[in-house]
Amino acid sequence: MLILAIALSGCAPKTSAQVSQITATDIMAYLRFPNYRGFVAKNDTTPCQIDIEVEKHPESNQEKFLITAELVDDGGKIITSKNVHTSLQQEKISLALEDTQNTPLGNYVVKLKIDSASGQKILEKEFPVHVIEKMPRVYIDNKGFTVVEGKRFFPFGIYTGKKGAPENVDNSAESDIKRMADIGLNTVLSYEYALRPDTDGIRFLNDAKKHNMMVVYSLKDLYDGRAGYPKNGITGEEAAEKQIDLVKDHPSLLAWYINDEMDGKWLAPTQSRYDQVSRMDPDHPAYIVYNHPQKNNEFFPMCDVFGMDEYPVGNTKYSIHKLSEVGKWTKYSSNFTRGAKGLWEVIQIHNLIYAKYTQDRNPTLDEMRNMAYQTLTNGSKGLFLFAYHWLFFDFDKEGNRIYDQKAFNKRWADIQKLVQEIKPFTDVILEDQKVDLKAISPSSVPYQAWQYGGKLYVMTVNTSEDKSKSLKLQIPAGWRLSDTTVPGIKSQLSEGALSLDFDPVASGVIVLEQ
Secondary structure, three states: OOEEEEEEEOOOOOOOOOOOOOOHHHEEEEEEEOOOOOEEEOOOOOOEEEEEEEOOOOOOOOOOEEEEEEEEEOOOOEEEEEEEEEOOOOOEEEEEEEOHHHOOOEEEEEEEEEEEOOOOEEEEEEEEEEEEOOOOOEEEOOOOOEEEOOEEEOOEEEEEOOOOOOOOOOOOOHHHHHHHHHOOOOEEEEOOHHHOOHHHHHHHHHHHHHOOOEEEEEOOOOOOOOOOOOEOOEOHHHHHHHHHHHHOOOOOEEEEEEEEOOOHHHHHHHHHHHHHHHHHOOOOOEEEEEOOHHHHHHHHHHOOEEEEOOOOOOEOOOOOOOOOHHHHHHHHHHHHHOOOOEEOEEEEOOOHHHHOOEOOOOOOHHHHHHHHHHHHHOOOOOEEEEOOHHHHEEEOOOOOEEEOHHHHHHHHHHHHHHHHHHHHHHHHHHHOOEEOOOEOOOOOOOEEEEEEOOEEEEEEEOOOOOOOEEEEEEOOOOOEEOOOOOOOEEEEEEOOEEEEEEOOOOEEEEEEEO
16 A cells, blocks of 8 residues: 655745745646656556645745645545645645555556645645556656666767758768767657658667667657648648657657757657657657756746756857856756756757858867766766767858768767767766765866776866866775876876866866776
8 A cells, every 4th residue: 555654845934025925837746756747667666756846935924724645546445644734835745655566566656735824725736646566668767867678878979960961861871870970979859750651760760770879760840830731631740649659669669859948839749749648659758958947947838857958159149158157057957847857958969050040160189078068067867969960061162061971080080989989988887876976175076976896986177168167076995096197187196086187178077997
């Protein structure tokens, strides 16, 4: 039987000079676990948890609110319930449902209600819970990691498409997929194939399977008002349904891409697309990428995986676009996921001049590495590069954008170096044995440490583009430096202190062993 327990946690109340009534718009409630669409395996002993976040904390509002949580089976029978009285002055209230291993297979609903002492209904919300024999083929676990066939997987992928290429060139061809796989990438996301004949999506997935690549399948243009939909009497929803049904059982399918930087009027259609995907295919998560951090929370109910795509190199359109923003945006993304969603960040490998509002500059290998390590030190559990097909762009003598194999060849060597440097550390991240190393002196240099395979890995990055920086960390006894040849970083271990001196933009992984 499910037993309902409630624990309150959070910070001290925020202060306010005015008394104000808490309303539903001040509260966000979500299922923290089971976090992937409410699915929980019958023998999973992880407590089921609902989190309630309260945005307003009026200092003098001492009115008590009643929180009621009920677990109801699909026949409407209340399995268990709990009432809690609180002033809602905590920043977070967590409700834990325990002993799920004794619950029969089936569908349940957690009904949450919050009422004021005066009887005003503040919030009513329902969360489906499905106790199942085993978890879906691909899902997001309660630490935010992607799990494929029961094993954690780090999506290390690249975007591609056909924009800018001549009609006889397809940047989603098998030769392209093979090139991606050969340098160590394991995932690909193409914009194009869902828009072409039905057989093309299967062809793409089959090509990916040949080279052990997973596919994030794009549905992002299959909306009325995009890509010419509705067309030939078919709505975007109908086209998406056909694509989902066509490829949902393919072994190379990793996830569905349902929104690419689309906000405003696309919120309701995106929610509808997420509901459609969830209904038709419980075995693969839905992925959204966005680029306005102040609006992230709008997407929380309509995705399983989230990411942001900050492109700072050569970006002159907005003054805020600096290299250090990548880490800040990853923090925004991480805060958005709340540990209940996956986090796959996107970094820039392309020249933004082809977007026509920037200076002509390719990201250097040091800058690309820096952006990647900023995302990883701030909690990203997947990494995508944008974009393969843009690497072929160049200008002719008249200043027109053209497709040029030579331009690609100049850039691909750096992409290969980047991928092959990062790839070995993805297993370290998946193991998730983080070590809390204390900084001996204040520093603005981000870092994260993991223990793995008898070694200590310290990933760190100087986000400054023009200043040298330093970092000193306290290291437990028994460790010694394994490699001191990280470019741009001078390292020294003495008397339990790891001293690191960084050149501008320098980043890397310092390895210690016992």
